[in-house]
Amino acid sequence: MTALDDKINEHFSGLVVRKDLVKTVKGNAIVPSYVLEYLLGQYCATADEESIKTGIDTVKDVLRKHYVHRNESGLIKSVIREKGRHKIIDKVSVALNDAKDVYEASFANLGIKKVLVDSDTVKKHPKLLVSGVWTIVDMEYEHFEDKSTSPWIINKLKPIQLSHFNYDNYIAARKQFNTDEWIDLLVQSIGFNPEKLGKRSKLLQLVRLIPFCERNYNLIELGPKGTGKSHVFSDFSPHGILISGGEITVPKLFVNNNSGKIGLVGYWDIVAFDEFAGKKKRVNKALVDIMKNYMANKSFSRGVETIGAEASMVFVGNTRHTLPYMLKHTDLFDELPEQYYDSAFLDRIHFYLPGWEVDIIRGEMFSNGYGFVVDYLAEILRSLRNHDYSDLYAQHFNLVSDISTRDKDGINKTFSGMMKILFPHKEATEKEIKEVLQFAIEGRKRVKDQLMKIDSTYAAVRFAYTCNDGGKTIHVKSLEEEEYPQYFGSFQDKESETEIDPQQLEQPNVQDAAKEKLSELKERQVIVQENQRGVTYDKLFDQYLQGARKITVTDSYIRIFYQIRNFMEFLETIAKIKPKDDEVKVHLITAEDEFKGPQQVENFMKIQENCAIAGVRFSWEFDENQILHARHIVTDHGWKILLDRGLDIFQHYEMNDSFSLSNRLQQYRSCKAFEITYLRVDS
Incomplete structure (x- = not known):
């Protein structure tokens, strides 16, 4: 336990739980976290290890005996019938049967319907009428001669939430x-x-x-x-x-x-x-x-x-x-x-x-x-809906008059919400209030900046506030505006806390420069000797890949880990040379590994997910016949690069040694012997 954990348990004893326990007890129970934490809060809201172990066993036992798995609903029905009464955990929804003027419950996992519910229960818990509520239900079974009467009886129904x-x-x-x-x-x-x-x-x-x-x-x-x-x-x-x-x-x-x-x-x-x-x-x-x-x-x-x-x-x-x-x-x-x-x-x-x-x-x-x-936190936050903290910045700051009523509403509601979450006791310093206010302004400004792009009738707005102690005006920018000022028409102000270099607004046209450079490239062949060093994917490919919008790699040997890592490093080269504000599609045609196909797909999915952040759109397909022998790279702007060894050009090096230069930098790796040929093709 950390010092913070000790402090949490000291001041919120019985109201906190160790967060990794949820996974421990969940098993294959498909229930929301608040249901599991409700149970953990009953038995494991402590820092005592022995009590936690006992509590986990108790919660697991409760879930095993009372949580209804869909595929075990028949067994639970039998338990209720044989015992006459049994407590279950299930999601219950209620509907009014106006023909009979009664409320009827349906159980999502137990699979039974038209179980009578009394009006008082529905009035007390109206959410049962829409989409259903997770509940602990005391169920009874009583057979009636009248077949139109359901044998299932709700003795007691309690939604799973803090009382x-x-x-x-x-x-x-x-x-x-x-x-x-x-x-x-x-x-x-x-x-x-x-x-x-x-x-x-x-x-x-x-x-x-x-x-x-x-x-x-x-x-x-x-x-x-x-x-x-x-x-x-x-x-x-x-x-x-x-x-x-x-x-x-x-x-x-x-x-x-x-x-x-x-x-x-x-x-x-x-x-x-x-x-x-x-x-x-x-x-x-x-x-x-x-x-x-x-x-x-x-x-x-x-x-x-x-x-x-x-x-x-x-x-x-x-x-x-x-x-x-x-x-x-x-x-x-x-x-x-x-x-x-x-x-x-x-x-x-x-x-x-x-x-x-x-x-x-x-x-x-x-x-x-x-x-x-x-x-517990959900109930605290719900109670805070009755409070308004939106005026807590007024003693130190004021929004400029340019900001419209709708913009102010958005800023004030965000400010109020964040203050309730962070400072429910209202004891925030001027610096902390300023930080929350700027954060709230930024979130609304992001909306308005885009509205001005979508609809030309929206006028530019000065998102700023003044300090009451001296009248200084502070202009707020979103983080993306700081990073990419060329795409924003910001208000310039001498008192602004950050200055924009005018040269930042004059970004060179990278695409045109790439086309000009591409026209100077020639067909050629590169031969690398065994044990040669100083060779990198950047040197081999960057000139021929610059400006490409789609790149297709054909290599049947992108299967096992080191081969997939090589391919990832190839994608890193593409990420480095592409313009930040454009995207490149990279499609891989390879063969599925006979023994580690699922792991291969999982690695590809990780690559796809992570490269998307850099604007590299990765996709792949497997050659069903696994007869791919050609290894080459084809671009949509006129080049075909023949690879006799594919991307597998480096000799073995220690991949797990984070302090090895050959692990971190390709130029320090020894190469295998290989040849690469660069050919012009029709675009």
Whole structure:
């Protein structure tokens, strides 16, 4: 245990759990994390190792006896029948049977339906009526002569969520932690190791919590695959629901005008849309219009009646292109379906979380330290929805008058949410308040910058604030604006904290330069002797690959680890020579390894995932007959490079020695004998 873990257990005894225990107990149970942590919180909320071991055994025993696996539903039904009564853990949904004027429950895993539920239970837990709730149910079985009567009886139904908590104790305990310690505790609570993340990365992770503590908060996160965008919204809280962006309808989300039944926004604190991106997805225009009205006015219509709701809206999706490519060729909303690619809809977004800044999830990033039982934190955040922290910066700073009301709303809601998460006790220094305010402004500015690209009717806005102690004006820029100023029309100000070098705005046309250089290249042959050193992929290929948009590599021997590593180094050469704001497609034609095919595919998938970040679009195919003998590289701009040994040009070197120059730099490796021929071909 770390010093922080000791401190966490001291001040939040019984409310925290070691985060690696979830994987330990989960097994093949397909349940949200908050369900498992609810059980862990009952038996393992301690730092005592013996108690944890006993608690893990107890939780595993509870899951084994009471969690319903779909493929074991028949066995559980038999247990209930034979015992007459048995407690189960299952996802339960309820519907009104208006023909009989009764409520009937359906059990997702147990597979039984039309089980009577009393009205009091439904009134107490209305979410049972929409999408279902994970519950602990005391089930009974009693056979009736009347076959129309279900033998299944619900004796007691309890949703899996915290029954009570002490908010004042939470605030008092918060005061015992400095800001960095508190941030690390929150990061551990959502399952990540804070030592693997920088300060900004931690804050980006915590932005995902704002919809839980801020009413009617509209958040979008677009970025590469594998960054855990949907995790918090699917597993973190019993008050949020994650749905597929392609499955939603007006009746399901808002209201069914035929029946008058209220949809998801009327019952859940957060409605998150997974897989929201995808240009070709078809979306009902009427749905978009209703969403626009709801996101702006916090209400929707049911016939002649207007209904208010508090659900925050979260949209998460994957991008296909790198950040510089999007900034140069399109915009940061380009991946959205056409109906959502609407400036009026996008203007309702309060914060654009830059998914390209979030690390792809790796095994070592998960925490084994202590964090809040997520259900406890979820209840704390839910209670904070009743508070407003948006005016806490007014004693030190003021937004400039240029900023519109809608922009201010977005900034204020993000600021309020982050302050609730980081400083629920309201004891933040002026420097800390400034950091949160700038972060909130940046997230809204990212939205507005893209709206100005999409819709020319949007005027440029000065995103800045003034200091009350001297009137100094500070202009805020997004991180991508700092990195790629040539794609932004920023306000220049002498008082701005960062200066832009005008030369940065005059980037050379790399593509034209590459074409000019390409015309000077000649056909030739390179012969390398055995044991020769100083040879690198950069020297062999970079001149002939510059300017190519598509590169096809044919080599049947990219199978085992060292061969795949060679290929990865070849892709590194391409990543170094390509313009940052363009993309290159690299397609590999190879043969599937007879014995290690699954590992080969897994390695290719890792390469595909990681190279996409650099704008190298990698794909592959296997030659089904495995008769590939030719080894060559073909570009779409007129070159064919014949490789008699493929990319396997280096003699054995110690790949596991991180301190060996031959491991880290190709020029220090001894070569095998090989020849390369460069030929011009028709483009």
